[in-house]
Amino acid sequence: xxxxxxxxxxxxxxxxxxxxxxxxxxxxxxxxxxxxxxxxxxxxxxxxxxxxxxxxxxxxxxxxxxxxxxxxxxxxxxxxxxxxxxxxxxxxxxxxxxxxxxxxxxxxxxxxxxxxxxxxxxxxxxxxxxxxxxxxxxxxxxxxxxxxxxxxxxxxxxxxxxxxxxxxxxxxxxxxxxxxxxxxxxxxxxxxxxxxxxxxxxxxxxxxxxxxxxxxxxxxxxxxxxxxxxxxxxxxxxxxxxxxxxxxxxxxxxxxxxxxxxxxxxxxxxxxxxxxxxxxxxxxxxxxxxxxxxxxxxxxxxxxxxxxxxxxxxxxxxxxxxxxxxxxxxxxxxxxxxxxxxxxxxxxxxxxxxxxxxxxxxxxxxxxxxxxxxxxxxxxxxxxxxxxxxxxxxxxxxxxxxxxxxxxxxxxxxxxxxxxxxx
RNA sequence: GGAGAAUUGGCAGAGUGGUCGAAUGCGGCAGUCUUGAAAACUGUUGAGGGUCACACCUCCGGGGGUUCGAAUCCCUCAUUCUCCGCCA
Numbered sequence: 001x002x003x004x005x006x007x008x009x010x011x012x013x014x015x016x017x018x019x020x021x022x023x024x025x026x027x028x029x030x031x032x033x034x035x036x037x038x039x040x041x042x043x044x045x046x047x048x049x050x051x052x053x054x055x056x057x058x059x060x061x062x063x064x065x066x067x068x069x070x071x072x073x074x075x076x077x078x079x080x081x082x083x084x085x086x087x088x089x090x091x092x093x094x095x096x097x098x099x100x101x102x103x104x105x106x107x108x109x110x111x112x113x114x115x116x117x118x119x120x121x122x123x124x125x126x127x128x129x130x131x132x133x134x135x136x137x138x139x140x141x142x143x144x145x146x147x148x149x150x151x152x153x154x155x156x157x158x159x160x161x162x163x164x165x166x167x168x169x170x171x172x173x174x175x176x177x178x179x180x181x182x183x184x185x186x187x188x189x190x191x192x193x194x195x196x197x198x199x200x201x202x203x204x205x206x207x208x209x210x211x212x213x214x215x216x217x218x219x220x221x222x223x224x225x226x227x228x229x230x231x232x233x234x235x236x237x238x239x240x241x242x243x244x245x246x247x248x249x250x251x252x253x254x255x256x257x258x259x260x261x262x263x264x265x266x267x268x269x270x271x272x273x274x275x276x277x278x279x280x281x282x283x284x285x286x287x288x289x290x291x292x293x294x295x296x297x298x299x300x301x302x303x304x305x306x307x308x309x310x311x312x313x314x315x316x317x318x319x320x321x322x323x324x325x326x327x328x329x330x331x332x333x334x335x336x337x338x339x340x341x342x343x344x345x346x347x348x349x350x351x352x353x354x355x356x357x358x359x360x361x362x363x364x365x366x367x368x369x370x371x372x373x374x375x376x377x378x379x380x381x382x383x384x385x386x387x388x389x390x391x392x393x394x395x396x397x398x399x400x401x402x403x404x405x406x407x408x409x410x411x412x413x414x415x416x417x418x419x420x421x422x423x
Numbered sequence: 424g425g426a427g428a429a430u431u432g433g434c435a436g437a438g439u440g441g442u443c444g445a446a447u448g449c450g451g452c453a454g455u456c457u458u459g460a461a462a463a464c465u466g467u468u469g470a471g472g473g474u475c476a477c478a479c480c481u482c483c484g485g486g487g488g489u490u491c492g493a494a495u496c497c498c499u500c501a502u503u504c505u506c507c508g509c510c511a
Contacts, residue, residue, distance in 0.1 A: 051479055053491085077491090
């Protein structure tokens with residue numbers, strides 16, 4: 001959520017940069033400003049009314065004390081009128097505030113100046129590429145066939161137990177999953193991130209805190225009996241650690257990592273591109289999150305990018321990094337770098353990590369602040385990234401490491417799997 | 424799930440209808456003293472809205488109510504603790 005004073009002061013810049021998301025925010029922005037003005041006017045009227053009522057109450061109290069009941073009763077009547085007036089004003093105020101926050105919830109974060117304009121993923125800007133795309137043997141196949149061939153992932157069984165998008169990993173497949181999780185967590189904690197194990201369901205306030213609500217209402221599984229949501233990413237419980245928190249400046253930066261399953265309804269996505277592990281309702285992910293001083297957040301973002309790079313280099317997977325264009329940028333993000341692994345057998349790039357700086361957009365909703373040098377509370381910056389999302393890394397490994405003899409496990413993972421080939 | 428108790432500023436903790444945005448202690452910050460530090464002493468120190476700045480308004484777990492007036496009384500929800508029940 002954008003801050004109102006920021007909107008007031010940066011109207012043109014906001015509109016110009018939101019245009020990169022293909023949004024014409026002119027009307028919304030001026031409506032925000034109008035509503036805010038109306039809100040403030042009403043607030044001032046209400047304040048004055050309440051001030052009058054307060055002093056009247058004091059007077060009445062004094063009159064009672066001195067036994068002047070008659071006079072007190074006269075003032076009581078006046079007080080009743082003020083009460084009525086304040087009720088009306090409160091109602092107006094609530095309406096304005098509600099309308100204002102509803103509107104603010106709908107305005108996405110302002111893209112960073114470096115974000116290219118564009119509407120689809122084709123407009124994303126490739127900024128880095130590394131790793132060799134292997135030449136596969138003649139019998140190479142996509143991962144869903146590999147999974148069947150070696151009996152390591154059973155999609156049909158998942159269909160039976162739950163439904164499409166809930167695969168069952170077995171044997172070496174399950175072990176490989178566990179190995180990846182352990183390896184990622186070790187890698188992250190070695191880089192200074194503190195490991196957390198987080199709730200897999202969150203309440204409504206947390207959903208709003210990180211911006212999934214109301215924007216992605218329909219994309220989360222909702223446990224209606226208790227009004228809880230299954231997390232679509234560890235970002236939600238992880239970032240909400242800091243909801244309504246005032247940190248000391250010396251607490252910054254904070255880095256945390258956690259493994260969680262993620263649940264996404266993925267309403268509306270069907271077709272060949274969602275085959276196998278490419279798009280699931282339940283998948284595993286290890287996440288990294290940072291809380292940073294506003295001055296350092298972009299440096300921290302680069303640090304996160306380097307960290308994810310080092311993981312992919314350990315795994316020796318061919319990958320590229322994209323700077324997302326405005327149209328592809330998430331609602332809450334100011335700047336996002338996507339990592340994609342090349343799936344040789346599918347002949348396409350698969351997104352495996354998304355590293356973003358949210359600046360104060362989440363912090364404003366969360367009320368995540370720190371006491372700055374002047375002793376004032378200032379919004380912190382939040383960042384997060386996947387390191388990494390499991391299914392597509394798994395797909396990448398299965399497809400890029402397939403040989404006639406079987407799937408060769410990347411050296412970095414062997415200590416975790418306890419085996420070096422799936423055959 | 425049942426019964427009881429509780430929820431106050433960064434923390435601890437007083438406050439049961441008006442003079443309470445709230446005693447006191449700890450912590451934080453600034454100063455005195457000191458070569459420096461510690462100790463001691465002095466001052467200062469919640470958040471949000473509003474204003475050029477004041478004024479002023481709101482906030483004592485959340486929401487609602489009673490009252491001229493609520494941290495204080497009532498209702499409701501959440502959370503915590505104790506006891507009972509159930510249970511991986």
